[in-house]
Amino acid sequence: MSSVAFAPISPRRRRVDRLARGTVAALTLLALIPLGLIVYYLLKQGLGAISLSFFTTDPSGSFLGDPGGIKSAIVGTVVMVALASVVAVPVGVGVAIWLVELGRETKLAHTVRYFIDVMTGVPSIVFGLFVYITLVLAGVGGSSFAGWKGSVALGLLMLPIVTRSAEVVLLLVPNQLREAAYALGAPRWKTIVRIVLPTALPGIVTGVLLAVARAAGETAPLLFTAAVVNATTVNLSDRMNSLPALIFQNVGQAQDRLVTIAWGAALTLVMMILVLTLLARLIQRRSRLS
Amino acid sequence: MTDPVPHTVRGEAPATPHAGGERVMPERFVSRTPVEPVAPGAPARAVRLERLNAWYGDMHSVKDLTLEFAPNQATALIGPSGSGKSTVVRCINRMHEEIPGARASGRVTLDGFDVYDSQVDVVAVRRSIGMVFQKPNPFPTMSIYDNVASGLRLTARRVGDEQVESALRGAGLWEEVKDRLRRPGIGLSGGQQQRLCIARALAVEPDVLLMDEPASALDPISTLKIEELVEELKTRVTIAIVTHNMQQAARVADQTAFMLDGELVEVGPTEKIFTNPDDPRTEEYVTGKFG
Numbered sequence: 001m002s003s004v005a006f007a008p009i010s011p012r013r014r015r016v017d018r019l020a021r022g023t024v025a026a027l028t029l030l031a032l033i034p035l036g037l038i039v040y041y042l043l044k045q046g047l048g049a050i051s052l053s054f055f056t057t058d059p060s061g062s063f064l065g066d067p068g069g070i071k072s073a074i075v076g077t078v079v080m081v082a083l084a085s086v087v088a089v090p091v092g093v094g095v096a097i098w099l100v101e102l103g104r105e106t107k108l109a110h111t112v113r114y115f116i117d118v119m120t121g122v123p124s125i126v127f128g129l130f131v132y133i134t135l136v137l138a139g140v141g142g143s144s145f146a147g148w149k150g151s152v153a154l155g156l157l158m159l160p161i162v163t164r165s166a167e168v169v170l171l172l173v174p175n176q177l178r179e180a181a182y183a184l185g186a187p188r189w190k191t192i193v194r195i196v197l198p199t200a201l202p203g204i205v206t207g208v209l210l211a212v213a214r215a216a217g218e219t220a221p222l223l224f225t226a227a228v229v230n231a232t233t234v235n236l237s238d239r240m241n242s243l244p245a246l247i248f249q250n251v252g253q254a255q256d257r258l259v260t261i262a263w264g265a266a267l268t269l270v271m272m273i274l275v276l277t278l279l280a281r282l283i284q285r286r287s288r289l290s
Numbered sequence: 291m292t293d294p295v296p297h298t299v300r301g302e303a304p305a306t307p308h309a310g311g312e313r314v315m316p317e318r319f320v321s322r323t324p325v326e327p328v329a330p331g332a333p334a335r336a337v338r339l340e341r342l343n344a345w346y347g348d349m350h351s352v353k354d355l356t357l358e359f360a361p362n363q364a365t366a367l368i369g370p371s372g373s374g375k376s377t378v379v380r381c382i383n384r385m386h387e388e389i390p391g392a393r394a395s396g397r398v399t400l401d402g403f404d405v406y407d408s409q410v411d412v413v414a415v416r417r418s419i420g421m422v423f424q425k426p427n428p429f430p431t432m433s434i435y436d437n438v439a440s441g442l443r444l445t446a447r448r449v450g451d452e453q454v455e456s457a458l459r460g461a462g463l464w465e466e467v468k469d470r471l472r473r474p475g476i477g478l479s480g481g482q483q484q485r486l487c488i489a490r491a492l493a494v495e496p497d498v499l500l501m502d503e504p505a506s507a508l509d510p511i512s513t514l515k516i517e518e519l520v521e522e523l524k525t526r527v528t529i530a531i532v533t534h535n536m537q538q539a540a541r542v543a544d545q546t547a548f549m550l551d552g553e554l555v556e557v558g559p560t561e562k563i564f565t566n567p568d569d570p571r572t573e574e575y576v577t578g579k580f581g
Contacts, residue, residue: 105390176427180487183385184494185417186444194444198431 042267049264059230059246059261067257070265072232072241077269079234080147080226080242081216084154089208092162099163100170101192113167119160125220127156132224147233147240150226154215161214165207169200202283209280213273219244243269333361334528335401335418335497337382342396344377344386351377352394353552359498359545364520364529366543366560368536370580374552375532376424379500382530383419384412400498417445420496420527424503426483428475428490434458435471437486441494453493460526461489462519481512488519492526499523501531505538517542536576540564548572 053069060068095112103109131153136144173196181191197204219242227239228249243265250262337359344352352374359365367375380386381394384405398405405415420441428437438457439449454471458464463485467478475486484504491499501520505513520529520542533539539546540560547557548567556563556572567573574580 174427176423176425177429179385179388179423180427180429180490181440181444182388183383183416183421183423184441184444184490185413185415186441187413190444194440195429195431199429201431 039270042263042270045260045263046267047264049260050267054264055268058232059241061230063255067255067261068230070243070246070261070268072230073243073246073265074268075232075234076147076226076240076242077216077244077272079236080150080154080222080240081212083148083151083236084158084215085208085212087151088155088158088211089162092159092211093166093204093208095159095163096166096170097192097197099167101188101196116160116163119156120164123220124153124157124218127153128221128224130156131221136225141237143237145225145227145239147226147236147238150222150240150242151236153221153225154218157218157221158211158215161211162208165210166200166204169203169207170196172203173199206280206284209276209283213276213280216273216276217244217269219248223248243272334526336361337419337498337528337530338397338399338402339378339382340397340399342378342381342394342398344374344381344394345392346377346389347391351552352381355396355549355552355554357547357554357557359528359530361528362524363544364524364531364542365545365547366539367530367532367547367549368534368539368575369549369555370575371534372551373549375534375549376502377552378549379421379502379530379532382498382500383416383421385416385421387412413445417494418496419498419500420491420494421500422484422488422491422502422504425507426480426487428478428483428486430474430476432475433472434467434475434478434486437475438489438493441490445494449493457489457493458486460492460523461485462515462522463489479512481508481515484508484512484516485519488516488523492523496527499527499529501529503532503534506534513538536564536578548575550575 055069055074056071057069058072059070060066062068095116099109099112103112131149134140135149135152136146141148177195177199178191181195182188186194222242222245226242226245228245229239229241231241233240247262247265247269250258250265253259339355339357342352342355342357343350351372355374355378357365357378367378369375377386382398382405384398386392386394394406400415400418404410405419429440432440435454436443438454442449442453455464455468458467463482466482467473467486475483478486484507488499488504505516508516517538520531523529524544531539531542543560545557546560546563548555548563548569548571550571556567556569558567563572564576567576
């Protein structure tokens with residue numbers, strides 16, 4: 001050792017360091033095991049079902065013959081989630097803007113925040129039940145089960161997620177930027193539209209995509225709002241199939257062929273959500289916040 | 291606390307200009323039409339504070355302050371942290387009221403017109419009174435060009451390349467950025483960012499420029515550039531500069547005001563404040579005995 005008075009690292013410190021590193025690594029592996037198993041089983045069971053016709057034909061519903069594909073479920077999921085997003089995203093972002101920019105610490109803002117937290121915690125099946133009672137049983141719009149009613153349930157589910165994530169991102173926008181805009185003589189609304197929102201946009205998009213992914217994977221709100229059918233439809237007043245509902249129905253069947261379809265549909269759903277999440281990550285990486 | 295320097299004390303506060311209805315609010319304050327800038331060569335506008343009081347909730351942070359900022363001069367506000375210097379300048383362009391729980395009373399006039407008058411559009415006030423903040427705060431989503439143009443665009447005015455160039459030249463940044471106007475503003479160094487913010491403020495063609503410790507986050511060379519800039523800017527605008535760097539005040543200001551605990555202790559020509567102040571507290575502060 002040199003003459004400088006740096007004490008060498010004690011063996012005890014090295015041991016503790018190694019132990020801590022080892023523990024953390026082991027816990028990480030432990031957490032990855034279920035994820036790996038899920039992906040493994042999905043690929044193992046689901047890949048067999050996948051072919052071109054799997055995506056291009058509707059479930060046949062026939063008990064003995066060819067079970068068909070999952071086209072109606074893919075279309076239904078895309079259509080219902082899209083409609084839910086079109087309504088829930090602007091409203092959710094709007095609420096977040098109000099909370100951060102205008103409501104701030106007012107009593108009303110605290111109340112709204114509280115109810116959004118409550119909404120986040122509401123089990124998804126409760127949203128389904130709510131829509132079932134208010135829209136399906138009441139036969140609103142001349143039909144009982146309908147795609148748009150599924151969208152309403154999904155939208156209710158997405159709303160708090162979008163609001164909460166957008167609020168967090170908007171709070172990240174440095175206050176100095178708002179002050180800079182005000183000091184230039186910008187009115188408040190223009191400061192929000194031209195300065196705050198563009199700065200927060202990548203983060204807001206990430207939150208929105210995560211909410212979309214969450215809604216796309218929900219079964220419970222759709223089971224008694226949009227129901228499960230075989231035929232493809234884009235008419236939102238009709239019953240509409242969806243991937244999670246199709247999986248739910250098929251996986252309980254006694255026939256292996258139908259169970260395989262469920263696995264294939266599950267793999268498809270996971271891939272769709274994976275693509276969305278990757279997209280969200282990509283956008284987030286380009287973000288200047290976070 | 292009585293103000294020891296006679297030229298800032300003007301007995302009774304005059305009646306508000308609109309009280310008798312004899313003075314009409316100028317168009318540029320009431321409407322959002324473009325503010326007519328002071329013609330080149332004409333004097334910039336004077337700012338006068340009369341019995342200004344400001345609070346943050348229950349905290350009384352500016353107490354009965356009367357002070358005049360002479361046109362085309364730089365007035366430095368010095369004083370220890372928490373003495374209310376920043377609050378004073380934030381009251382001038384009404385940024386103070388943006389803070390929840392903050393309020394102010396008294397009069398702030400720009401060429402005789404009360405910026406706190408109920409008829410006055412706060413947005414118009416801020417167009418006439420620009421501000422540069424302590425930390426450089428260019429808009430992160432915008433290019434250098436767009437940052438300079440933002441003040442005009444945010445106030446619904448047309449932007450020409452020549453305006454952007456003139457503002458950047460005014461801030462002494464043109465030569466450094468003219469080849470990369472489309473690059474992000476946050477890609478510049480701290481000192482350049484601060485001059486970008488000055489250019490952004492200048493592009494709106496204000497009559498007054500408030501600088502709230504504009505160099506406190508910068509290195510010595512960038513600080514020097516900002517100080518040189520203040521000297522040049524005086525030909526165009528009236529400057530109020532908050533600083534806790536006494537050398538800086540001595541270098542850039544024509545007039546210096548010393549504040550302590552929200553009160554104006556003394557104001558006078560910079561040289562007098564630093565060499566022969568009337569108040570013993572000013573002397574103690576400028577000689578470094580406290581603060």
